[in-house]
Each structure stands twice: as C-alpha cells, then as structure tokens.
Amino acid sequence: MQYEQIQRDYLARINTKLQSYLDAVQEKSIVSEAMAYSLMNAGKRVRPVLALAFCEMLGGDVQAVLPFACAVEMIHTYSLIHDDLPCMDDDDLRRGKPSCHKKFGEAYALLAGDALLNLAFETAFGRFDTVESDTALTCGRILSCSAGIDGMIGGQTIDLMSENTAISIEKLKKLHALKTGALISAPCQIGVAAAHGSEEDMARAKAFAAAIGLQFQIVDDILDITGSAAQLGKPIGSDSENHKSTYVSLLGLEQARQDADALRKTALDVLEVYGEKAAFLKEMTVALTNRDH
Amino acid sequence: MQYEQIQRDYLARINTKLQSYLDAVQEKSIVSEAMAYSLMNAGKRVRPVLALAFCEMLGGDVQAVLPFACAVEMIHTYSLIHDDLPCMDDDDLRRGKPSCHKKFGEAYALLAGDALLNLAFETAFGRFDTVESDTALTCGRILSCSAGIDGMIGGQTIDLMSENTAISIEKLKKLHALKTGALISAPCQIGVAAAHGSEEDMARAKAFAAAIGLQFQIVDDILDITGSAAQLGKPIGSDSENHKSTYVSLLGLEQARQDADALRKTALDVLEVYGEKAAFLKEMTVALTNRDH
Numbered sequence: 178m179q180y181e182q183i184q185r186d187y188l189a190r191i192n193t194k195l196q197s198y199l200d201a202v203q204e205k206s207i208v209s210e211a212m213a214y215s216l217m218n219a220g221k222r223v224r225p226v227l228a229l230a231f232c233e234m235l236g237g238d239v240q241a242v243l244p245f246a247c248a249v250e251m252i253h254t255y256s257l258i259h260d261d262l263p264c265m266d267d268d269d270l271r272r273g274k275p276s277c278h279k280k281f282g283e284a285y286a287l288l289a290g291d292a293l294l295n296l297a298f299e300t301a302f303g304r305f306d307t308v309e310s311d312t313a314l315t316c317g318r319i320l321s322c323s324a325g326i327d328g329m330i331g332g333q334t335i336d337l338m339s340e341n342t343a344i345s346i347e348k349l350k351k352l353h354a355l356k357t358g359a360l361i362s363a364p365c366q367i368g369v370a371a372a373h374g375s376e377e378d379m380a381r382a383k384a385f386a387a388a389i390g391l392q393f394q395i396v397d398d399i400l401d402i403t404g405s406a407a408q409l410g411k412p413i414g415s416d417s418e419n420h421k422s423t424y425v426s427l428l429g430l431e432q433a434r435q436d437a438d439a440l441r442k443t444a445l446d447v448l449e450v451y452g453e454k455a456a457f458l459k460e461m462t463v464a465l466t467n468r469d470h
Numbered sequence: 471m472q473y474e475q476i477q478r479d480y481l482a483r484i485n486t487k488l489q490s491y492l493d494a495v496q497e498k499s500i501v502s503e504a505m506a507y508s509l510m511n512a513g514k515r516v517r518p519v520l521a522l523a524f525c526e527m528l529g530g531d532v533q534a535v536l537p538f539a540c541a542v543e544m545i546h547t548y549s550l551i552h553d554d555l556p557c558m559d560d561d562d563l564r565r566g567k568p569s570c571h572k573k574f575g576e577a578y579a580l581l582a583g584d585a586l587l588n589l590a591f592e593t594a595f596g597r598f599d600t601v602e603s604d605t606a607l608t609c610g611r612i613l614s615c616s617a618g619i620d621g622m623i624g625g626q627t628i629d630l631m632s633e634n635t636a637i638s639i640e641k642l643k644k645l646h647a648l649k650t651g652a653l654i655s656a657p658c659q660i661g662v663a664a665a666h667g668s669e670e671d672m673a674r675a676k677a678f679a680a681a682i683g684l685q686f687q688i689v690d691d692i693l694d695i696t697g698s699a700a701q702l703g704k705p706i707g708s709d710s711e712n713h714k715s716t717y718v719s720l721l722g723l724e725q726a727r728q729d730a731d732a733l734r735k736t737a738l739d740v741l742e743v744y745g746e747k748a749a750f751l752k753e754m755t756v757a758l759t760n761r762d763h
Contacts, residue, residue: 204624204648206631212619259584264555264576283557284630287580288623291552291587295618298591302610310603317595317610325588326505330581331497337577338499355497 180460184226190239191225192217194247198300211281211289212296216254218272223465224249228364228371230458231382234451237372241307245316245367248297252324253360255293258286260333294324308371315370323363332356344422353394354387362386385447385462392440392466395433398423400468402430441466473753477519483532484518485510487540491593504574504582505589509547511565516758517542521657521664523754524675527747530665534600538609538660541590545617546653548586551579553626587617601664608663616656625649637715646687647680654686655679678740678755685733685759688726691716693761695723734759 195216202209225246232242261268261276262283269279278286301317308316322328332355339352365382368374374382402425424433444462448455488509495502518539525535554561554569555576562572571579594610601609615621625648632645658675667675695718717726737755741748 203620204627206624206627208623208627209619255584259580262580264580285627287552287555287557288626288630291548291584292619292623294584294587295614295623298594298610299614299618301591302594302607302614304611310607313607314595314603317591318597321588321592321595325592326502326585327496330501330585330588331499333581334497334499334501334578337581 180457183457184461187226187229188222190229190243191222191246191250194243195250198247198251198296202296207281207285208288208292211258211277211285212293214280215258215271215277215289216251216293218274220250220254220272222250224253224360224364226461227361227386227458228368230461231365231368231374232372233368234454234458235369235372235374235378237368237374238307241305241312242316242368242371244300244303244305244308245320245371246364248300248320249360249364249367251293251297251300252320252329255290255297256324256329256333256360258290258293262286265337297324312370312373316367319363319366319370323359323366328355328359328363329357332359339422341420342422346424346427349422349424349427350391353391357394358387358390361390381447381450385444385458388440388444388447389462389465392437392444395424395437395440396466396468398425399430399433399437401425437466473750476750477754480519480522481515483522483536484515484539484543487536488543491540491544491589495589500574500578501581501585504551504570504578505586507573508551508564508570508582509544509586511567513543513547513565515543517546517653517657519754520654520679520751521661523751524658524661524667525665526661527744527751528662528665528667528671530661530667531600534598534605535609535661535664537593537596537598537601538613538664539657541593541613542653542657542660544586544590544593545613545622548583548590549617549622549626549653551583551586555579558630590617605663605666609660612656612659612663616652616659621648621652621656622650625652632715634713635715639717639720642715642717642720643684646684650687651680651683654683674740674743678737678751681733681737681740682755682758685730685737688717688730688733689759689761691718692723692726692730694718730759 199209199213199216228242228246228249229239233239257271258277260266261271262278268276270276277289281289297320298317301313301320305313324330332352335348335352336356339348362383365386366379369378369382401423424436428436441462444466445459448459448462492502492506492509521535521539521542522532526532550564551570553559554564555571561569563569570582574582590613591610594606594613598606617623625645628641628645629649632641637645655676658679659672662671662675694716717729721729734755737759738752741752741755
C-alpha cells in the first residue's frame with residue numbers, strides 16, 4: 178500500500194518536472210513536438226524512480242536529485258528514438274504507438290533524439306538552489322560517462338557488431354552491462370551522490386544496479402523462448418530469428434533461471450544494510466524482477 | 471607573422487588535446503574510429519580558436535578554456551556527421567573526403583555523432599585543476615544552451631522546415647543566428663567566462679560573434695551566385711537549385727555586399743576597446759571575413 182503511494186508520488190513529481198523542461202523550450206516546432214511525444218509516452222520511469230529512491234533512502238532531498246533523474250530519462254528516451262531509426266533496429270512501434278520517425282519522419286526524429294540528449298545536459302548544467310556546484314558536477318559526470326562511448330553507446334556498438342555472430346557469455350555480459358546496465362547504474366549512483374552518501378553507499382548502488390540490470394536481461398531472454406508477447410511486451414522469438422546470442426542459447430534454460438534467481442537475491446541482499454529505509458527499493462526490486470520465468 | 475605563429479600554436483594545442491580525449495576512450499571499435507575520422511579531419515578549428523583568443527585577450531589561462539574549446543569542436547563535428555546523413559542533407563563528401571556514413575555506414579555514423587555530442591559533455595564535466603566548479607558549470611551551461619533546441623538544433627529545425635519555402639529576411643536571420651551563429655557565439659562566451667571577464671566583456675563577445683556569424687553567411691550566399699566552387703569550398707548554385715531563400719535572393723547582390731561590409735566593420739569596432747590585446751582576434755576577423763565578394 179505505502180509502496181504504491183510512494184511510487185505514485187515519485188511518478189507524479191517526475192512527470193511534472195519533465196513536462197516543465199519541455200514547457201521551457203522556446204523554439205516550438207515539429208521537433209519540440211516529437212521530443213514531447215517520445216518523452217511523455219507513459220514510460221514506467223524506472224530509471225528516475227531509482228534515483229529518487231536511492232536519494233531518499235540515504236536521507237537526501239528528492240528536490241535535489243530530481244533534475245538529474247529527469248536527465249537520465251531524457252537520455253533513455255533519446256536512445257530509444259535513435260535505436261528505432263531505419264538504419265538501426267528499424268522499429269515501427271514503441272510502447273504500442275508509432276515510433277518517433279514513423280510519426281514525424283526520419284529527419285525530425287533524428288533531431289528530436291539529438292535535442293533530448295542535449296536537453297539532458299542543459300538540465301544537468303542548470304542553475305540550482307538545491308544542489309552545490311560540486312555535487313552537480315559529480316552527477317553530470319556520472320550521467321555523461323554512463324551515456325557515452327564507454328557506457329551505453331559502447332554497448333549499442335557491441336550489439337551492432339554482434340549481429341548474426343555468435344559471441345561468448347563474457348561478451349554478452351559486457352554488451353548488456355554497457356547497453357542497458359550503465360543507464361540503470363547511473364540513476365542509482367546519482368541518488369547516492371545527491372544525498373552525499375559514502376563510498377560504501379556508492380559501491381552498493383553499483384552492485385545493486387549491476388544485479389537487477391543483468392537479472393532483467395536474463396529474464397527477457399527466457400521469456401523470448403517460454404513467454405507470451407504480453408509478458409515480454411514485444412514479439413517473442415525475435416532473438417533466435419535474428420540469430421542473436423542470448424543467455425538461454427549460451428547457458429541453457431535451467432542455468433539461466435538459476436542465475437536470474439541468484440541475481441535477484443544479490444540485489445535484495447545489498448539493500449539489507451539499510452533496514453527499514455530500504456523498504457521501497459526492496460519492493461521495487463521484487464516488482465521489477467518478479468516476472469514469471 | 472606573429473598572428474600566424476599564435477594561430478599555429480593554438481591549432482597544435484587544440485589538436486593535441488582533442489587527440490588526448492580520443493585516446494582516453496576505452497571502448498575501441500568502429501564507432502571510436504568513426505569519431506576520430508570526423509573529428510581529426512583537418513578542420514580550421516575556427517570555434518575553439520575563438521575560445522582561446524577571447525580567453526587570452528582578457529588575461530585568462532588558455533589551459534583553463536581548452537577543454538571547453540574542444541567540447542565546442544566535438545559538438546560542431548557531431549552536427550556535421552548528422553547533417554550529412556541520408557535523411558538530412560545526404561552529402562557524400564565532407565572536406566573532400568567521404569562523409570562519415572559513406573565511410574562507416576549509417577548506423578555507425580549515427581552512433582559516432584551521438585558519441586561525440588556526449589563526449590563534449592563528458593569533457594565539460596571533467597575533473598579540472600585549472601577551473602573552479604562554478605566556472606565549469608557556467609561554461610557547460612553556455613555550451614549546452616547553444617547546442618540544443620533553443621540554439622543550433624532549433625536552427626537546423628527551421629532550416630528543414632523552410633525547404634522549398636520562401637521565408638522572410640527576419641526568419642532567415644533567425645535561422646542562421648541559431649543554426650551557425652549559436653555555435654560561433656558559444657566559444658567566444660566561454661573564453662570570456664574562463665577568463666572571468668565582466669558582463670560588458672560578455673556582451674561584446676556576443677555582439678562580435680553575431681556580426682562575424684552573419685557576415686560569413688551573407689558572403690556564402692553571395693559566393694553561391696558570383697563565386698567559384700574553389701572560393702566557396704562547395705559546389706556553387708546549390709541554393710537556388712534547392713529553392714532556398716538567401717540574403718541575395720531576398721535583398722539583392724548590392725545590399726547583401728553592403729551588409730556584409732558593415733557587419734565586418736561592426737565586429738572589428740567591438741574589439742577596439744581592447745587595443746593591442748585584440749591584435750590576434752582582429753587579424754583573425756579580417757582573415758575570416760575577407761573572402762572576395
């Protein structure tokens with residue numbers, strides 16, 4: 178009950194703040210429309226919620242972390258827009274609606290993605306009453322390092338280069354740690370930084386994020402074989418059709434399930450030290466990782 | 471003579487620093503190769519040189535402004551890569567060599583552009599011995615505001631929306647002030663900020679940049695009619711072929727020439743107050759604006 182209340186409160190704050198950044202854009206055009214179309218498309222806001230939850234668990238001010246949490250969501254959204262483009266995954270649908278380039282055309286979708294990436298950094302370089310300059314720089318550094326060539330873009334690159342190629346389990350883990358893991362780790366770290374957490378807190382945030390990021394990906398791979406399209410949120414069987422190496426193809430179904438369960442336990446164990454204060458994050462972890470596999 | 475020495479020194483510092491950022495990338499791949507291909511493609515480095523020159527004119531430390539100057543060049547390069555893509559201008563050549571997507575393919579060029587935009591902000595969010603946190607935040611704010619939807623991307627958007635459409639002279643000025651002007655103004659402002667210049671210095675930097683940015687564009691439009699491809703650095707006559715409104719089509723050749731000369735004088739006049747310290751910037755202004763029109 179309380180979990181759902183907090184979740185609703187976080188979502189409301191995040192969506193209001195995201196909308197305020199869009200409202201502040203001066204140059205209204207088809208590109209600002211495309212930015213809003215993709216950014217306000219009813220995502221679950223997992224990443225910014227993680228930032229708020231880590232910050233609050235450590236006694237920090239949600240107002241302080243909110244801009245950086247929104248910046249993470251902008252970067253996530255830009256990456257989806259560019260990933261959907263014809264030269265990348267060529268996806269016509271995103272969350273049940275036409276993808277950005279299907280709706281607005283390729284050129285405007287490209288610019289909308291560029292503009293959202295840029296807006297994330299405009300946001301992180303904002304004038305803050307709630308955050309000291311050094312903390313803002315730390316959060317911006319976490320953000321930019323996670324999103325770039327040694328983070329998410331590095332993972333997208335490995336993914337592209339691995340198409341129709343068998344890869345090792347180590348390479349697959351690295352691919353996912355960068356492609357999706359980096360932008361799950363970033364908000365957890367930003368939450369710690371905004372709350373002035375310790376180095377131990379930062380290490381725990383990274384360990385937690387690494388565990389849930391990988392767990393989520395393994396369950397995705399399992400559901401691609403065993404699940405329904407409704408469970409997976411996208412057509413099943415696409416990985417083997419695309420000759421992609423997956424945890425299941427590399428380790429087998431049984432080992433994949435055991436690994437997923439172990440990772441989920443790891444994530445929950447990391448939070449133990451925070452006792453009752455971790456109640457929301459624990460429930461969130463269970464909700465995120467509790468897909469039937 | 472001294473001008474050319476300083477110019478060479480600035481270029482060497484900029485190119486060495488840019489190379490060091492590329493060298494620091496951990497994830498070497500076709501994308502990091504594409505980033506280097508476009509970033510180290512012997513550009514004139516007009517933008518970062520402006521940052522260094524403004525900083526030094528005001529008694530600032532070139533080492534302090536160098537990272538932000540490099541960040542401007544990374545943003546400029548990313549914008550060229552994305553502008554050349556088939557869904558945008560579809561250009562096969564850039565500075566006499568195959569454009570990034572012609573050389574590496576569309577998907578990798580898209581990611582290389584994204585990665586350079588991100589690297590610009592990683593650079594601006596760096597750990598600096600030479601710059602205080604507040605100055606770094608100010609430089610980052612100038613950078614991100616100039617590059618985004620209310621800056622360069624806003625201009626790219628107006629440009630796309632104006633294709634095959636007659637637009638007013640006011641709209642044309644706005645298009646260029648955003649599309650190219652913003653990223654000429656940014657390094658001038660960053661130079662002032664890094665040198666802890668006054669508000670008056672900042673206002674002069676903006677006035678100077680607005681004048682040379684527009685002058686440069688008007689001369690481009692004139693040469694598209696009267697010049698040779700060698701003078702213009704690209705095929706002539708392309709604007710009227712594309713039914714683009716230009717200064718010449720809207721104001722006529724004579725008025726365009728008068729405006730260009732007046733703007734050049736404005737830029738030089740703005741620098742008068744700095745006396746001898748402005749010697750390099752004045753010579754640079756003459757060199758930049760002195761194309762035969």
